[in-house]
Amino acid sequence: MTTSHETDRVTDSILLETIDKVRELNINQHVPLTQLVVISDQSSGKSSLLETATGLPMEHDVELCTRFATQITSRRDPESRVTVTIIPGPNASDEHKKRLSCFTFESLTIENFREQLPTIFKQANVAMGIRTDTNASDGKIFSKVVLKIEKRGxxxxxxxxxxxxxxxxNINEGVTTPEDIELVRDMVKQYIQDSRTIILAVLAGNVHIDNQEILTLASQYDPTGERTLGVLTKPDLVTEPSEKQRVCDLVLGKKKPLTLGYYVVKNRGPDETLALWKADKTLELAPWSSLPKERVGPGALRTRLRELSEQLTRREFPKICKQRLYLGTIARNFQDTVKAALNGWYSDEDGFQKLTMRLITNVVNLSDDFYDGFRMSSHLHKFQDTGDTAQPMAPNGLDLRLRDYGCNTVKELLGRTGLGSYPELEGIVCMDDTLKEPKEDAVNWIYDMYLRSRNMDLGTFGGNVFSMAFRNQSTKWDHMTKSYLSKAILLVHLFITDALNIACPDTQVKEILWSEIVEEILARYKAAMDQAMLLVRIERHKRPYTLSKGFSEKLQLAQGRRTAALVKVAGRSYKPSSPAPDDDYDDEIAVNPDAIKTASANQSNVQRTTQEIHDKLRVYYDVALCRFVDNVFQQSVDYCLLTGPSTPLAVFDQDWVIKLEAKRLKAIAGESKASESRRGILEGKVRDLTAAIEILM
Structure with missing residues (x-):
């Protein structure tokens, strides 16, 4: 079974190989590519380090190998072989490219490569037009072409x-000139100036770091040291204890710190056999043995270089192969899906067979469930039933079955989706929907509360008592609303992630795009939750009041029913001679007015006030509940989460792509210069980019 780590390694290898193919087309003259570049002063042990890092034998006495850049690549392959070719310079003519393409050494073994290395470099110099005879007057000393050595196994x-x-x-008379000094410096600068380049600065451990120009040069283009890795060579030549401590201080970050740090490596010497080098114990001796193991030795360095290469390529790959148009197309497809989901235009061909994609249906079902739950459970105490809130039922219970279907579907969806998969939502949502049932007998609770709060009155109560009663009765509103908004947010979040998967099948681009938009999406989730919590505070902590005419009507109805109950107790019943078909009573009531007076007189001021508070609270609670639930849905869910101008569904759209700064755009989709200025582009540049796109497809 292939592990996730192995899958990632295979994916990284494909990306790295693609980068190399693009580099061979000189696309880096148009679009900077990810790369690891080894730089050094002369005689710092760079050639030996390359052999240590790559496992390829590099002859240290082949001086001309330093006259051009060399790309050394290792790749996993069932067959072991070494191949050597030349990558033409960026301005090479077609004729020169054709001539260089004839230079190739294929299917070499490691030993063949070692034996033929002098011949390889000599022929490469000839092909590149580099002067090999110090007495010759024609030819150049350095070249901008690249020798590519590929090792497979x-x-x-x-x-x-x-x-x-x-x-x-220093100038070597007859070989190098002052111009060559600047040419090499410019070549090094060209390779290290881009932010996508990891700089491997090779430093001779036996030379004081302040006397090595290469680190100063690297700091010009990487002033914070974030992409420079120092490699300290020749630890066996560091003899003085103070000098050894100086090298250790560099590795431990005590001096001239680099974010990527320093590594100590003992390379194979010019006259040292491979067996003797492998048996060398220098790094096992003090003080090198006291340094962190992950910072010492060729194995540690190779591991770190491979990790850096993979990380850099995985992060930067989308930046070199995508354009604003591509990103805009993704945004348009995403918004088309959003529009269909909000209007219920479901098509299985567009991914809507997945439950998470049926956004508006899920939100409506969730909201119906919220309304029903609020009516049944949001009050802290059960109101006394006066018979004025009976709910009509659809024929054959059809409405109930539809409601159960919607609620159960959403519950099933949310039930199998935990926050563990979406840690970014922590701190915004709360999925705890545990809720206690309302307590029995609101009348007794109001009676006790009134006794604790009454003043010198004659059976009346002030606004403060009513406000306190409503605030207490609505205690659960905060938790229930937060639970509802949390579920709505999770439904939107599930939709966005799935819709983005459909609109952007490229995993790498999607991951970087998501990192760009997720912060704003989360901010809009929080705004929706904050709006809901604001509505809770407004309803629960303001002075209870309503302009609804329904409040007066329902209050009169409740009071009339309470009076009717007194009449029924005080009167006597008899069967009507011709009962009305819609009459609510089995019997008609014969009333003695004096009996009604007696029934009313039996109530104390406290009892009568308690009933009055109860009836007003019950009616107002019902009015406030309907208003509040509707406001939460309209303002927090519909406006903030679904259809308003600041909905999280609108974060990623074509306007966002258009307004995206160039730097951020390249960080997501790697727009090339060709797409920024299509008119007037050189024909050769167009051919290069077209060839690169063919490789990337």
Whole structure:
């Protein structure tokens, strides 16, 4: 069974190989590519380090190998072999490209490569037009073409490093000129100036770091040291204890710290056999043995270089192969899906067979469930039933079955979706929907509350008592509303992630795009939740009041029914001679007015006030509940989450893509310069980019 780590490694290898193919087309002259570049002063042990890092034998006495850049690549393959080719320079003519394409060494073994290395470099110099005879007057000393050495094998891990000529200060009469010094410096700068380049600065451990120009040069383009990795070589030549401590201080980050840190490596010497080098115990001795193991030795360095290469490529790959038009197309497809989901235009071909995609249906069902739950359970105490709130039932219970279907579907969806898969929602939503049933007998609770709050009155109560009663009775509104909004947010979040998967099948682009928009999406979720909590505070903590004419009508109805109950108790019943078909009573009541007076007189001021508070609270609670639930749905769910201008569904749209800054756009989709200025582009540049796109497809 293939593990997730192995799958990621395969994916990274494919991406890295694609990057190399694009690099060979010189696309880096148009779009900066991810790369690891080795730079150094002369005689710092760079050639030895390359052999250590790549496992390829590099002859240290082949001086001309430093006259051009060398790309060394390791790739995993069932067959072991080494291939050497030349990548033309960015301005090479078609004729020169054709001539360089004839230079190739294929299917070499490691030993063949070692034996033929002098010949390989000599022929490469000739093909590149580099002067090999110090007495010759024609030809150049350095070239901008790249020698590519590719090593394949079943045990190889993917790694690509680019070696550039070492910086030098002294002129070699008859060989180099002052112009060559600047040419090499410019070549090094060209490779390290882009933010996508990891700089491997090779530093001789036996030379004081302040005397090594290469780190100063690297700091010009990486002032914070975020993409520079220092490699300290020749630890066996560091003899003085103070100098050893100086090197250790660098590795431990005590001096000239780099974000990527320093590594200590003992390379194979010019006259040292491979067996002797492998048996060398220098790094096992103090003080090197006291350094962190992950910072010492060729194995640790190779592991770190591979990790950096994979991380850099995975992060930067979308930046070189996508354009604003591509991102805009993704945004348009996403918004088309949003529109269909909000209007209920479901089509199985568009992914709506998945339950999470049926957004408006899920939200409506959830909201119906919220309304029903609020009516049944949001009050802290059960009101006394006066018989004025009977709910009509549809024929054969059809409405109930539809409601159960909708509620159960949403519950099933939310039940199998935990927040563990969406940690970004923590702190915004609360999925705890546990709720206690309303307590019995609101009348007794109001009676006790009134006794604790009454003043010198004659059976009346002030607004403060009523406000306190309503605030207490609506205690559960906060929790129930937060639970409802949390579920609505989760439904929207599930939809966005699934809709984005459909609109953007490219996993790499989608991950980077998501990292760009998720912060704003979460902010809009929070705004919806804040709006709901504001509505809770307004309803529960303001002075209870309503302009609804329904309040007066329902209150009169409740009071009339209470009076009717007194009449029924005080009167006597008899069968009517011709009962009305819609009469609510089995019997008609014969009333003695004096008996009604007696029944009313038996109530104390406290009892009568308690009943009055109860009836007003019950009617007002019903009015406020309907108003509140509707406001929460309209303002927090519909307006904030679904259809308003600040809905999270609108974060990623074509306007967002159009307004995206160039730097951020490249960070997501890697728009090339060709797409920014299509008119007037050189024909050769168009061909290069077209060829790159064909590779990337």
């Amino acid at each position: 079943p045990d190889e891990d993917y790694l690509t490093v680019i070696d550039v000529p070492g910086i030098f200060r």
